[in-house]
Structure formats: structure tokens, C-alpha cells
Amino acid sequence: MSDLNISKTSTTHRPVTCENCNLDNLCIPKGLDRQEIGEVALLVNRNNIRHKGEAIYHAGSPFRGMIALRSGSAKLTSFDQDGNELVVAFILPGEIVGFDGLATQIHNCTAIALETVNYCHLPAHKIEQLSLNTPSLVNVLLQRSCDELDSQVQKLLMSRRSAEKRVANFILNISERLRVRGYSELEFRLSMSREEIGNHLGVTHETVSRIIQLFQSRKLIEVKSKQLRIMDKKELFNYLQLAH
Amino acid sequence: MSDLNISKTSTTHRPVTCENCNLDNLCIPKGLDRQEIGEVALLVNRNNIRHKGEAIYHAGSPFRGMIALRSGSAKLTSFDQDGNELVVAFILPGEIVGFDGLATQIHNCTAIALETVNYCHLPAHKIEQLSLNTPSLVNVLLQRSCDELDSQVQKLLMSRRSAEKRVANFILNISERLRVRGYSELEFRLSMSREEIGNHLGVTHETVSRIIQLFQSRKLIEVKSKQLRIMDKKELFNYLQLAH
DNA sequence: CGACGCTTTGAGGAGATTCAAGACACGTGG
């Protein structure tokens, strides 16, 4: 059972809306005031489910709107002209996808569940509606999309470093994102395959495997299949600073 | 004298504003109606000049607002913790920078002129102002920022291909962007150094140089220092399709 | 005209890939 599947929703019996969602400080509502959150909440479809391997949306299909993950994890992928997959990002609870369809109104990427996911959906036509009544929503989307741009630049910076540093950074990055979401930062399950990690980082799955074993042999981490435990976070961090 | 410096502004003697700018179908006004363009035009500072090597804004400084290049060219760069430069993008007339400061209100990147540039400036505080009177402006910014995200994904896809393909794609990409802007698509001046090209593509300047010479020896291009002529565009394009 | 920076070219080496094979984990059905 994946750590990411553990339900963290409120224990009351009221239906969960944006107002009482535990992810409100991460997701679309971040930065909106109470009233604005209420307006968004009215337009969001909740409790959509996808199982492992199922797509939330497909590249080439019309813009569906914004998707906010509530539980589980997903990957955002793109395909080149030969059909080769590129894992653009891994998506954790509270994170938003869909920007890849906003500019052209056609999705540029495919979002696929890595395990059972529950997500909220703000449909495309309701975004236009909201942008008239609640202009600050568009501001929020602009903010999030620029956040994405910033993190793309970070990924670009990492892509110039060695395979070891990329893997170390990947582990620390996932760890930090889980921590912010209230999960354990030192012990978690990697819901994606070595192949998908490698694809995302720009190395082969063999290289990922070798580096994970190397980190294990140096007592930086402990790995049993997809389960991962960080044993020496500080030293793992040092890896990123080292020359060479 | 750089091709990019050739003035393409209207030949009338009226001052240039967004309404009669030749770049209106590329820049911020793209997608806005006449009235909205007028509103934007009132808030834009025009005719800002920077010379080669000068910064338009610096990483770490407060968000300046959006910058639209009118003539010349620039590079958008980021720096890692060791001060290593990463060339995130090259900027041509009609293109917009500044998104890197929008999310955090602190610029994440530095924009530097590669030759004398003339740019328009939509100050940060006026953006807030516009977002109230002209909500569609924020929509436009959201569109552009998602465009940027799409093109980042394209760059990510290219970064998985061989150095030769990256250079071929780079040349074709610049060529296409110049064409759309009304410049010659087959003969132009590369305002950036081999070092900067390599940095942007993730290869060394020696490798860029070798590949440019290779393309020249195969009669795909003709290069004299920074001046470049595409001799066989079709064949250059084929390079991208080939396996291996 | 000289000096500096940018570009080109060469030789050797390192890091990551490719190909191949074996180990392990997980889900299915007996």
C-alpha cells in the first residue's frame, strides 16, 4: 500500500470542498481569500478516480481544464514524433496539471496515474466564467504557471549535472515535496518505475539502478524495491555541492 | 551590422505605440481587441535602450514587470549556486521576458542584451492596475506563460537527442522565429557566441564549433564567423528525423 | 598594428549507454 494513498482528508462527515480541504494551502486556493475560494469551490468537480495506468487526459485532445491531485501520484508525459515518451514531471497531491492545454486549447501532454488517484477538476468552460466574476483566479493560474516555469529552469540547471547528482536531487526533491504535504520526508514509496525516473532525469534505467545501489552502499539511503528510506540526508545534500 | 538591428517600424512620423507597432501580432497585444490594445498601450514605456552586455534586469532584484523586445536580441540566463551560467533562452523581437519574476516577485533570471536592443516595458505595478480594468490582459499573460511552458517541453525533448540534432534544431528554430518576424529565414547573423549556443543546448563550445563545421562540410549551411546561411534547409530538417 | 577574445582543430579520456543475462517481486491460477 502506497504512502501516498493514505487518506488525509478531514475526519468530519461534511463533504470535502475547497474550504475544508487539507491541501488548500498548496492547490489552486493558495493565495485566494475565503470568498474567492468559495467561488472556485462551487465550480470544481470532486472525487474523480483513475486507477494505475489510466489517463486523466491525453495529448492531442481538447483542453479539459485544470486538474488538482488530491491523493495518489501521476506522471505528466510528452511524446516526440517517433512516439518516444518523455516524462515531463511527477505529480503529487496538491499539485496542478493542465497548463499544457491552456495556450493552444489542445493538450500538449498526457497525464497518467501511477497508482490510484483522486483528483478535482476545474473544467475549461468554467475557467472563462470564473475569469469574469473572479479575476483573481486568473491571477492565481498565472502565478502557478510561472511557478512551473521557475521549476523548469531548476530542472534545466540539474540536467547539466552528473547522473549521480540528478538522482540525489530527485530523491531530495520528492522528499521535500512529500514533507510539505505532511507525509514522511525520510521514508516513502516511489510510485514510479526506474525507467520512468531515468526518463525524467535523462538517464537510462540501468544508470538509475546503479546509482541507487551506490547510494545504498554508501549508507545514504536504504532501498527495498520501490520503498525508500533516507538514512543520511545531510550527506545526500552534500553530493549536490561537490565539484565533479 | 546585425540583421536584427534593421528597423522595421512604420515609416510614418507618428510615434510608435502598440496600435501601429509591426510586432503587434506577436507581442502582448496578440489576441487583444483594438480597445484593449489601446489600454495596454497607455501603460507601456517605450524606447528603452540597452547596449551589448548590459542587463535589462538582474536575478535577485524585484520584479520589474514584463519586457517586450522591439529590436535586437537578448539572452535570458540563470545561475546555479556556484555561479555557473545557464542560458535559458534567446530572445528575439516581439518576444516577452519577465515571467521569471512574476510568481515570487523576485527575478529568477537575468536578461542581457546580446547587441543593442530597444524594448518596451510594462511595469509591475501597472500590471495589477490593468488586471482590474482589463482582465483580458492577465489572460494574455497566462497564455504567453503557458506558451513558454510548451516550448520548455520542446526543449526538454530536444535535450534527449544527440548534439548534432540539437544544433540542427537550434539553427532551424532561430530561422523559423526570424521568418515569422519578417526577417530572412535563410541568412542571418547569430548574435550569440558559440559558448552561449553550447551552454543553451547543453554541449561545449568546441562541440558546437565541430558540428557547425560538419554541417558546412556537408553543404547544409555556410558559416563565416557569426554570419550564417542555410543552404539546404530540407536536408537539415532530415537530420532531425534520422534514427541514431 | 598589436592584443585580446572568440573560434577552430586535435588527441586522449571519462561518464553514460547499449546489449546481455541473471535476480527478484508481484499477481494469477492451481
Place this chain on the structure above:
DNA sequence: CCACGTGTCTTGAATCTCCTCAAAGCGTCG
């Protein structure tokens, strides 16, 4: 509950692409 089969992960050896280091050529600008 265990045996089996498939897909994922690990490990090894050979290869290759690109980098590093070094030096020479060229262009540009004071």
C-alpha cells in the same frame, strides 16, 4: 498456500559520444 510466469530491477562488459585539455588561427577593436 505455493508454483509459475511476467515484468521490473540489478549487474557486468564493451562501446560510444561528448568532454577536457591544449594549442593554433582568426577577427575585432581600441
